[in-house]
Amino acid sequence: MSRTYNIxxxxxxxxxxxxxxxxxxxxxxxxxxxxxxxTSGARxxxxxxxxxxxxxxxxxxxxxxxxxxxxxxxxxxxSVTLLASIVSLSLGTLAAYGLxxxxxxxxxxxxxxxxxxxxxxxxxxxxxxxxxFFLMLKELHALDTxxxxxxxxxxxxxxxxxxxxxxxxxxxxxxxxxxxMIDGCTxxxxxxxxxxxxxxxxxxxxxxxxxxFGWNDFFFAFILTFTExxxxxxxxxxxxxxxxxxxxxxxxxxxxxxPLALIAIFVERFMSRGSLAGAFR
Amino acid sequence: xxxxxxLSTADRKRPLSNLDADxxxxxxxxxxxRTGAGKTELLRAVMGLDDISGGHLELDGQDLAxxxxxxxxxxxVYQQFINYPHLTVLKNxxxxxxxxxxxxxDASGRALVALELVGLAGFEGRMPSELSGGQQQRVAIxxxxxxxxxxxxxxxxxxxxxxxxxxxxxxxxxxLLAQNADGIILYSTTEPAEAMxxxxxxIVMHEGHILAKGPPEEIFEAPSTVEVAKLISDPPVSIVDxxxxxxxxxxxxxxxxxxxxxxxxxxxSVKVGIRPDALSVxxxxxxxxxxxxxxxxxxxxxxxxxxxxAVMLVEGIHEFAPDQSxxxxxxxxxxxxxxxxxxxxxERRSDG
Numbered sequence: 001m002s003r004t005y006n007i008x009x010x011x012x013x014x015x016x017x018x019x020x021x022x023x024x025x026x027x028x029x030x031x032x033x034x035x036x037x038x039t040s041g042a043r044x045x046x047x048x049x050x051x052x053x054x055x056x057x058x059x060x061x062x063x064x065x066x067x068x069x070x071x072x073x074x075x076x077x078x079s080v081t082l083l084a085s086i087v088s089l090s091l092g093t094l095a096a097y098g099l100x101x102x103x104x105x106x107x108x109x110x111x112x113x114x115x116x117x118x119x120x121x122x123x124x125x126x127x128x129x130x131x132x133f134f135l136m137l138k139e140l141h142a143l144d145t146x147x148x149x150x151x152x153x154x155x156x157x158x159x160x161x162x163x164x165x166x167x168x169x170x171x172x173x174x175x176x177x178x179x180x181m182i183d184g185c186t187x188x189x190x191x192x193x194x195x196x197x198x199x200x201x202x203x204x205x206x207x208x209x210x211x212x213f214g215w216n217d218f219f220f221a222f223i224l225t226f227t228e229x230x231x232x233x234x235x236x237x238x239x240x241x242x243x244x245x246x247x248x249x250x251x252x253x254x255x256x257x258x259p260l261a262l263i264a265i266f267v268e269r270f271m272s273r274g275s276l277a278g279a280f281r
Numbered sequence: 282x283x284x285x286x287x288l289s290t291a292d293r294k295r296p297l298s299n300l301d302a303d304x305x306x307x308x309x310x311x312x313x314x315r316t317g318a319g320k321t322e323l324l325r326a327v328m329g330l331d332d333i334s335g336g337h338l339e340l341d342g343q344d345l346a347x348x349x350x351x352x353x354x355x356x357x358v359y360q361q362f363i364n365y366p367h368l369t370v371l372k373n374x375x376x377x378x379x380x381x382x383x384x385x386x387d388a389s390g391r392a393l394v395a396l397e398l399v400g401l402a403g404f405e406g407r408m409p410s411e412l413s414g415g416q417q418q419r420v421a422i423x424x425x426x427x428x429x430x431x432x433x434x435x436x437x438x439x440x441x442x443x444x445x446x447x448x449x450x451x452x453x454x455x456x457l458l459a460q461n462a463d464g465i466i467l468y469s470t471t472e473p474a475e476a477m478x479x480x481x482x483x484i485v486m487h488e489g490h491i492l493a494k495g496p497p498e499e500i501f502e503a504p505s506t507v508e509v510a511k512l513i514s515d516p517p518v519s520i521v522d523x524x525x526x527x528x529x530x531x532x533x534x535x536x537x538x539x540x541x542x543x544x545x546x547x548x549x550s551v552k553v554g555i556r557p558d559a560l561s562v563x564x565x566x567x568x569x570x571x572x573x574x575x576x577x578x579x580x581x582x583x584x585x586x587x588x589x590x591a592v593m594l595v596e597g598i599h600e601f602a603p604d605q606s607x608x609x610x611x612x613x614x615x616x617x618x619x620x621x622x623x624x625x626x627x628e629r630r631s632d633g
Contacts, residue, residue, distance in 0.1 A: 175359055179357070
């Protein structure tokens with residue numbers, strides 16, 4: 001019974017793993033093909049079914065008609081995403097702590113309304129924000145600049161950070177901060193010395209969300225930049241011409257997905273809530 | 282001295298109303314009350330964690346209301362085991378000392394002494410999550426006493442422990458609390474035995490009010506009101522309606538009690554408090570068993586008489602069936618008499 005169950009279980013898991021891994025293998029295989037190998041039917045195994053070529057990879061570091069240099073867009077994307085994520089996470093964590101620990105009231109507006117206000121920023125379709133952002137950055141002379149994109153991305157990522165961290169702080173008993181104050185901390189000291197060190201899991205989740213949304217955004221990167229500050233998702237589209245270079249696109253896709261995958265693998269260990277377990281009952 | 286003067290809070294769940302008390306240094310005050318009586322709210326108000334809506338709170342004549350929590354020279358042990366999850370046991374206990382400006386070395390030295398005192402020597406390198414519930418609470422207690430605070434607040438510190446651990450730690454408390462011998466200790470509990478055992482003085486609370494305060498034995502012997510009588514023992518004092526007719530105490534229609542030691546008031550209605558150990562099996566009062574439960578080596582029997590319900594504490598383990606008819610006798614010397622409004626009017630001839 002249990003052996004049959006195990007066999008079925010592993011078949012299911014392998015099937016699912018194949019679904020998840022196969023696109024990456026396909027992209028990896030395609031990135032080493034040339035035009036001929038891509039268009040002449042399904043071929044998967046290098047040196048047996050097709051002759052591997054580095055054309056897809058070299059074209060990403062070439063310039064002019066040879067391809068596109070992705071180093072600059074990659075660095076732009078990394079700068080914008082990292083800066084926006086750090087600012088969003090810092091401001092969002094402070095806002096979330098305030099919302100989870102103190103009561104605010106301005107007329108009929110209370111804590112829950114403020115939290116909803118933050119989250120509602122993500123409910124709006126992005127197209128609604130496109131023109132206001134464009135005009136705003138134009139006024140600030142920040143169109144097509146990293147600074148302008150960081151401002152916009154902070155506005156987009158802040159709700160995510162506030163949302164995740166408010167929920168996380170709600171799970172930390174407020175007695176912990178009180179204890180820190182009883183033991184001699186100021187309220188802000190209690191936050192930095194006690195609450196924040198116990199919020200690693202929440203910070204990692206919120207940080208990952210910010211990085212993923214920031215790194216993958218195409219819409220605003222497309223609308224608010226022209227030629228000076230191209231981001232990775234926009235650069236990948238510019239690869240497309242009359243002949244779709246599948247080999248370059250595949251290499252590009254793999255390069256763009258790698259940083260997030262590496263970060264996810266690295267921070268996975270911090271995502272357990274176990275660090276809080278057993279500390280309060 | 283900590284003075285509560287007409288102290289009130291506007292807590293939505295359990296507001297405190299006009300509390301007055303002078304709490305002297307070097308004494309342990311146990312606060313006894315049911316869940317929701319306002320014990321935690323009182324401790325939180327003293328600590329400065331909840332705002333005071335009226336009255337004054339003074340420490341040695343100085344107003345505490347404006348003093349931030351961190352400057353109140355107090356420490357607290359919560360009902361939940363609150364420790365800093367990211368710090369080792371040693372760093373947890375040294376934490377308040379470090380905030381006071383002690384060097385890491387001095388703080389660690391004092392923390393080690395405190396840990397030894399609570400029986401956790403050798404555990405200093407562990408994380409709180411690696412300890413059992415009882416050990417976690419010991420860490421919290423060590424952190425509270427290491428400061429040698431002016432006021433030590435303990436909010437039902439044993440409530441989340443199992444019976445054995447509770448008993449063990451309760452036995453150790455007098456020795457541990459002696460560390461704060463110069464301070465004022467406020468210890469809240471729902472258990473009358475704990476309040477009696479630990480307190481130099483007892484404060485009985487109910488629905489946000491202080492009902493009684495004084496030495497535990499005095500409150501136990503002469504509870505000022507019906508509510509206090511209900512709270513000061515477990516199983517509780519049973520309250521039944523009675524009347525005084527012609528110098529005799531009548532319970533219901535048929536039972537007449539006359540006791541030489543009890544000075545009975547003028548004719549009229551009274552409430553009668555029957556202590557659980559005043560009733561015993563065997564006698565001339567018919568009763569019906571409602572429920573019998575075992576508590577340690579005793580049997581608690583809930584019975585109904587024709588004049589009302591009462592709880593009886595019987596030594597040893599005895600089997601009683603629901604609806605079983607039994608005969609009961611009552612030691613009337615320990616009866617308590619209350620007016621119709623609930624005030625204690627018991628007078629004994631032996632009191633003079």
